[in-house]
Amino acid sequence: MSDEQETPENIPPVFDSADGLTDPEEGHDEFENQDALVLASDALPPTLPIILLRPRPAFPGTLVPMVLSGKQQLAMAQRASESPTKTIGFVLAKDPEEPDSEENMYQVGVVGKIMKVLHTDENSIHLLMNCLERFSVDEVLSSKQGLFAHVTYHFATELSVNAEMQAYSMAIITALKELVQINPLYSEEIKLFLNRQSMDDPGRLSDFAANLTSSDGPELQQILETFDVRKRIDKVLVLLKKELEVSRLQTKISKQIEAKVSKQQRDFFLREQLKEIKKELGLEKEGKTSEIEKFQKRLQKLILTEEAQKTIDEEIEKLRLLDPSSPEYTVSRNYLDWLTILPWGKYGKDSYDLARARKVLDRDHYGLKDVKDRILEFIAVGKMKGDISGSIICLVGPPGVGKTSVGKSIASALNRSFYRFSLGGMRDEAEIKGHRRTYIGAMPGRFIQAMKSAGTANPLLMLDEIDKIGASFQGDPASALLEVLDPEQNATFRDHYLDVPFDLSNVLFVATANTLDTIPAPLLDRMEIIRLSGYILEEKLEIARRYLIPKALKNHGLKKSQITIRKDALRTIIDGYAREAGVRSLENLIKKIMRKATMAFAEGQTERITIGKQNIEEYLGKPIFTKEELFEGVPGVVTGLAWTAMGGATLQIEATAMPSKNKGFKQTGQLGNVMVESSEIAYSYVMAHLQEYGIDADFFDKHFIHLHVPAGATPKDGPSAGVTMTTALLSMISGKPVVKKLGMTGELTLTGRVLPIGGVKEKTIAVRRAGLTKIIFPEENRKNFDELPDYLKEGLEVHFAQDYRDVYRVAFGEV
Numbered sequence: 001m002s003d004e005q006e007t008p009e010n011i012p013p014v015f016d017s018a019d020g021l022t023d024p025e026e027g028h029d030e031f032e033n034q035d036a037l038v039l040a041s042d043a044l045p046p047t048l049p050i051i052l053l054r055p056r057p058a059f060p061g062t063l064v065p066m067v068l069s070g071k072q073q074l075a076m077a078q079r080a081s082e083s084p085t086k087t088i089g090f091v092l093a094k095d096p097e098e099p100d101s102e103e104n105m106y107q108v109g110v111v112g113k114i115m116k117v118l119h120t121d122e123n124s125i126h127l128l129m130n131c132l133e134r135f136s137v138d139e140v141l142s143s144k145q146g147l148f149a150h151v152t153y154h155f156a157t158e159l160s161v162n163a164e165m166q167a168y169s170m171a172i173i174t175a176l177k178e179l180v181q182i183n184p185l186y187s188e189e190i191k192l193f194l195n196r197q198s199m200d201d202p203g204r205l206s207d208f209a210a211n212l213t214s215s216d217g218p219e220l221q222q223i224l225e226t227f228d229v230r231k232r233i234d235k236v237l238v239l240l241k242k243e244l245e246v247s248r249l250q251t252k253i254s255k256q257i258e259a260k261v262s263k264q265q266r267d268f269f270l271r272e273q274l275k276e277i278k279k280e281l282g283l284e285k286e287g288k289t290s291e292i293e294k295f296q297k298r299l300q301k302l303i304l305t306e307e308a309q310k311t312i313d314e315e316i317e318k319l320r321l322l323d324p325s326s327p328e329y330t331v332s333r334n335y336l337d338w339l340t341i342l343p344w345g346k347y348g349k350d351s352y353d354l355a356r357a358r359k360v361l362d363r364d365h366y367g368l369k370d371v372k373d374r375i376l377e378f379i380a381v382g383k384m385k386g387d388i389s390g391s392i393i394c395l396v397g398p399p400g401v402g403k404t405s406v407g408k409s410i411a412s413a414l415n416r417s418f419y420r421f422s423l424g425g426m427r428d429e430a431e432i433k434g435h436r437r438t439y440i441g442a443m444p445g446r447f448i449q450a451m452k453s454a455g456t457a458n459p460l461l462m463l464d465e466i467d468k469i470g471a472s473f474q475g476d477p478a479s480a481l482l483e484v485l486d487p488e489q490n491a492t493f494r495d496h497y498l499d500v501p502f503d504l505s506n507v508l509f510v511a512t513a514n515t516l517d518t519i520p521a522p523l524l525d526r527m528e529i530i531r532l533s534g535y536i537l538e539e540k541l542e543i544a545r546r547y548l549i550p551k552a553l554k555n556h557g558l559k560k561s562q563i564t565i566r567k568d569a570l571r572t573i574i575d576g577y578a579r580e581a582g583v584r585s586l587e588n589l590i591k592k593i594m595r596k597a598t599m600a601f602a603e604g605q606t607e608r609i610t611i612g613k614q615n616i617e618e619y620l621g622k623p624i625f626t627k628e629e630l631f632e633g634v635p636g637v638v639t640g641l642a643w644t645a646m647g648g649a650t651l652q653i654e655a656t657a658m659p660s661k662n663k664g665f666k667q668t669g670q671l672g673n674v675m676v677e678s679s680e681i682a683y684s685y686v687m688a689h690l691q692e693y694g695i696d697a698d699f700f701d702k703h704f705i706h707l708h709v710p711a712g713a714t715p716k717d718g719p720s721a722g723v724t725m726t727t728a729l730l731s732m733i734s735g736k737p738v739v740k741k742l743g744m745t746g747e748l749t750l751t752g753r754v755l756p757i758g759g760v761k762e763k764t765i766a767v768r769r770a771g772l773t774k775i776i777f778p779e780e781n782r783k784n785f786d787e788l789p790d791y792l793k794e795g796l797e798v799h800f801a802q803d804y805r806d807v808y809r810v811a812f813g814e815v
Contacts, residue, residue, distance in 0.1 A: 044111055044133065048089035049076040050140070050147040052100045055217045057092040057224050058110045058131045059207040060156065066112075069124040072100075072146040077114075077125050086114040089135065089149060092221050100147060102140040108225045111135055111153070134224065154227050156203050168233045169202045172209050175240040179212070182247040203229045206236040213243040288324055291333060292316055295340045303345025308500045312339050335437060338444060338498065341452055347506065348456040350414050352383035357413035364409040365402055366546055367539040369789055371395075374530050375410055387506070388414075389458075392485050394466070394511045394524075397532030398644075400582020403512040404464060406532070410510060411460040419450045423477070424465030432480040434497035444497040447484055447504065458506035466523075467513035478520045485509055485526055533761040534581025534648065536768045536792065540574045541567065548587050556594040561608065563597045565590070568613040576616075576623030579769055581648065581762070593619045632740045636732030638811070640724030641745035641766055641775075643759030648766030650743060652710050653724050655732040660704040669709030674719050679707050681748055682725035685804070686733070689752075693808065695733050705729070720757040722748030723776070723807050730808065738811045743767050744776035752804040756780035764792050776801055776810055 051073055058064050068077050080088045091109035098104045112129035119126040135151040142148070210223040219239065226232040295316060304312070315336050322329040351357075357379050361372045382388035393410075395403040404420065411418035426432075434445035443449070450461055469478050483489045484504060492501040516524060535543065549565060578586040596619050597609050611619065632639075640651040667679045686693075687700050707725060723746040731738055745763055747755040756778045757763075764785070767775055773795065777785055779802040785793070801807045808814070 043085065044153055045085050045087060047141075047148055047150050048087060048111060048135070049080060050089045050091055050105065050109070050137075050149050051076065052093040052105055052147075053090050054093050054096040057106075057217065057221050058090045058112065058129070059211045059220075059224065060110055060131050060133055061204040061207055062131050062211055063115070064112070064129045064131055065118070066127045066129050067124055068127065074123075074125055076146050077127060081114050081117055081127075087111050087132075088114070088129070089151060090129075090131070091137070092217055092224075096217075102142060102147070105137070105140075105147075106221055106225075107137045108221070109135055109137070109151075110224070111151075134227065156201075165202050165230075168230070168237075169205055171237060172202075172205055172233065172240065175237065175244065176209060176212070178244055179240070179247060182244070182251055202233060206233045209240060210236045213239045214246070215239050215242070288319070288329075292319060295336050298340040301346075302340070302343075305344070305501065305503075308339065308344060308502075311500050312336065315339070331437060335497075338448075338452075339500070342448065342498075342502065343451060343455055343457045344502075346456050347458045348416055350382065350388070350416065350458070352379055352414075354380060354383070360413040361409050364405060364412075366542045367535060368402070368406070368532060371406065371530055371532055375406075375413070378528075379413065382414075388508055389487070389506050392487075392509045392511065392527045394513060394516075394519075394527040394529050395532055396513050396516055396529055398514060398534055398581040400580065400584030400587075401532040401534055402582075403532055404462065407460065407462040407510040407512070410508075414460065414508070416508065417454045417456050417459040418462070419454045419459055420462040420464060421446055421450060422464040423481075424468040425470055426477050427470040429477050429480045430496065432477050432484060434495040436496045437499075442497055444495050447493070448495045448498060448502065451502070451504075451507075457503065458508070460508045460510060463509060463511040465513070466511040467515055467518045478523055481523060482526075485523065487526075531761070533759075534765050535583060536765050537571065537574050538791070540578070540583055540586055541570050543583050544570050544574075544586055544590065548583065548590050552587070552590045552594045556591075556598045558594060558598060558601070562601065563594070563609045564611065565593065566610065566612045569611045569616050572613045572616050572623075573620065576625055577620055579625050581765070589620060633737045635735050635737050636728055638724050638728040638731060638738055639743045639770075639772065640721050641743050641763040642718060642720065643762050648759060648762030648764070648769075650766055650770045650772075651721065651724070653721065653728045654708045654710070655725075655728040656706050656708075657699075657703040657732060658706065659702060661702075662704070663700050663702070664704045665707070666705075667707045667709075669711070671709060672718070675709070675721055678719065678722040678747065679725050681750055682722055682729060683707075684750060685726055685748060685752060686729045688750075690733075693730055693734065695730075699733055719747045719755070720745045720759075722746065723754055723801070723804060726804060727807060727811050731811075736812055739774065739813045741771070741773040742776070742811065743770070743772045743774070744807065744811070746776065746778040746801065746807070748804060754778045754801045754804060754807065760784040761788055761792070764788060764796070767796065768792065773797055774810070775799070776807055778802075779806075 051068065068074060076088065080086055089109050089111055091105045091107075093100070094104050094106060110131045111133055112131045114127050115130045116128040117125065118128055133156065134154040136154065137149045138152055139150040140147060141150070206229065207223070210220055213220075223232060223235055223239070226235060295312075299312065315332060319329070319332050319336065322332060354376060357376060358372070361375060365372070378388065378391065378393070395406055397403055407420070408418055430445065432445045432447065434448060435442035447461070451457065451459070454461075466481075469481070484493060487505060490504040490507075493504045494501050511527065513519060516529070544565075545567075553560065553563070573589055574586060577589055593611060600609065617623075636655045638653050640653050642649050642651045665680075665683050667676060671679070683705065690697050690699060707728065709721075724744055726748055727738060727744065743763075743766075745757050747757060749755065760777065760781050761784075764775070774797045776799050779800040782800050785798060785800075799806070799810045801810070
């Protein structure tokens with residue numbers, strides 16, 4: 001608005017700038033003679049004060065109570081009530097959140113006449129307004145005193161009541177009757193309307209019906225802006241139909257809720273009545289009494305220690321005195337529940353039948369002869385002694401060799417209940433020894449929970465991944481395990497939650513680990529170690545044929561008659577795709593073949609699928625491993641043997657020399673401290689014995705030596721690569737390659753002595769897996785090699801070296 005319109009001189013003429021009232025002598029002489037006939041157009045002023053409504057508009061023909069607040073609205077209402085016409089214009093605000101302004105108002109509104117001032121105070125005024133006619137805003141005048149507008153009125157005209165309009169009116173009346181039936185709250189408003197208006201006026205009837213609905217502001221504003229009565233009725237009928245649907249849905253929801261609530265109330269009363277009837281007939285006791293009886297019934301089947309019996313008796317007496325609604329009651333009840341559900345004095349009968357045990361182990365596992373022998377020896381000791389208490393077996397081996405399944409077989413052979421849980425990543429000591437009962441939600445530790453699940457006091461508990469147990473600020477679980485596993489302590493194992501000694505001395509603990517390096521020494525000292533070294537090709541072949549293929553057929557819904565994997569195909573899979581120590585990758589590859597076969601049968605194939613060596617690539621792609629991995633016949637390249645947590649492995653060691661005025665030596669391949677030391681010993685030994693092996697004494701003065709162990713991304717460390725590095729250097733300097741199909745292992749001293757190494761079995765398996773036929777072992781490992789099964793030693797040419805000269809003669813074919 002312009003500044004001129006905001007000055008007092010430009011306020012609309014119907015309002016005086018001083019008192020805001022219209023002067024009756026100025027253009028309103030018709031009010032002097034009250035008996036004179038006055039037209040509605042003359043009675044309503046052409047300029048109105050405008051008040052914005054939120055959130056719905058007002059409609060002509062309705063009585064509306066209004067509450068106006070704020071200085072401007074109070075002043076405008078006061079002036080209007082004192083003016084002859086007592087009129088105010090009401091327009092719907094476009095955005096209820098925005099303040100009053102010309103931009104925030106619609107262009108069609110309703111003029112209202114103040115019928116009565118109901119209440120007034122400093123902050124608000126309560127009015128009863130009679131809404132008269134529609135108007136359109138021609139021009140808005142804004143001043144500090146509020147919004148004013150020049151308006152044009154749209155007076156309702158009396159329509160001739162023809163058949164069509166009567167039908168429309170009846171349609172509205174019918175819809176209103178339906179609304180009243182669904183929601184009786186509308187009946188009072190309809191009665192009030194009938195007292196003031198005629199049902200024969202379609203325009204007023206449509207306005208009334210629209211105002212009765214719960215439609216939002218913009219929808220109702222469209223009705224207000226529709227001046228044509230016929231079109232207005234059409235729009236109002238649509239709103240009424242929507243209102244009817246909403247009311248029906250609301251009624252339906254209310255009935256559903258009432259039905260649910262009444263059913264719940266009815267069930268509650270019936271249950272309470274039934275409970276009282278059962279009490280009167282002696283069929284049911286109070287909750288507390290029945291709980292105590294349940295605990296006492298459990299105790300009859302248990303053989304308790306003196307301390308446990310005393311604790312349980314005290315706790316039951318305490319429970320009798322507690323109110324069931326007390327928080328302490330729940331704590332006490334849960335504590336008694338744990339104490340009475342544990343298998344105190346309940347022992348399963350062990351089976352020491354060696355023939356049956358051998359049969360079970362052979363049924364579940366192929367190969368592993370040394371492992372089976374150790375287990376049978378263990379069972380034989382139990383047979384002679386009468387029990388196997390105080391034993392902790394630790395099965396150590398690479399992933400996928402069957403450590404967990406061996407544990408299950410031991411439980412089956414001994415006829416003991418089996419329970420397994422993993423210690424991998426466990427960081428909280430409370431996981432083992434439980435939480436004290438002072439904490440909310442406290443529970444016993446994993447071992448007491450295992451005893452509850454096992455149901456006997458002498459189960460076989462399998463502790464998986466004992467080498468991956470962690471430590472944190474919450475405690476050291478590995479140290480807490482000592483009390484559990486130590487035969488000298490676990491007869492009186494005291495869980496923090498139970499706080500009563502429980503005898504774990506009859507439990508047979510079987511732990512599994514990939515490596516022993518990360519197991520704390522005090523814990524390792526209490527275990528009997530049984531190594532599972534891995535499988536060679538022939539063993540994997542039999543495992544696949546006997547176990548993996550039948551299992552995969554069953555899991556994929558296939559029959560033996562539908563698919564055949566030939567022996568040559570299995571050999572190709574094992575040699576080209578699954579060379580690891582275990583059989584997990586082999587199992588996954590067989591599953592992959594089965595999935596593709598299942599897909600073919602699902603798509604309609606009926607012919608038998610036969611998988612041979614020639615079509616294995618169709619199912620598994622190109623081989624991962626090839627025969628060219630071993631670089632043979634190249635001077636400076638030697639195959640070493642290594643032990644890893646994944647089993648035995650071959651290691652290619654390469655050496656080269658570069659002419660240089662300054663001699664030097666460097667190693668690459670992410671080597672650990674031990675292997676770096678081995679390489680430096682090898683370098684020093686070769687440099688000191690050049691002439692002995694027919695090499696120029698000044699060779700190192702003219703060359704820079706580089707020793708490399710491939711696969712630099714993999715960390716490598718261990719005291720078994722000294723002879724391999726020495727041989728690589730001598731082969732490179734002399735230009736002579738080592739003999740083919742040769743692998744070697746052993747540590748070297750500066751004087752040339754070959755020191756013993758570990759992992760003889762794993763390294764022998766790696767030799768067979770890689771297709772080597774000759775091995776060099778330290779002389780002191782002869783006894784370890786002799787203990788290996790014949791099928792591992794078969795076809796291998798083995799040499800034992802005491803001094804490096806023995807290695808040299810074998811490596812370069814001088815024997």
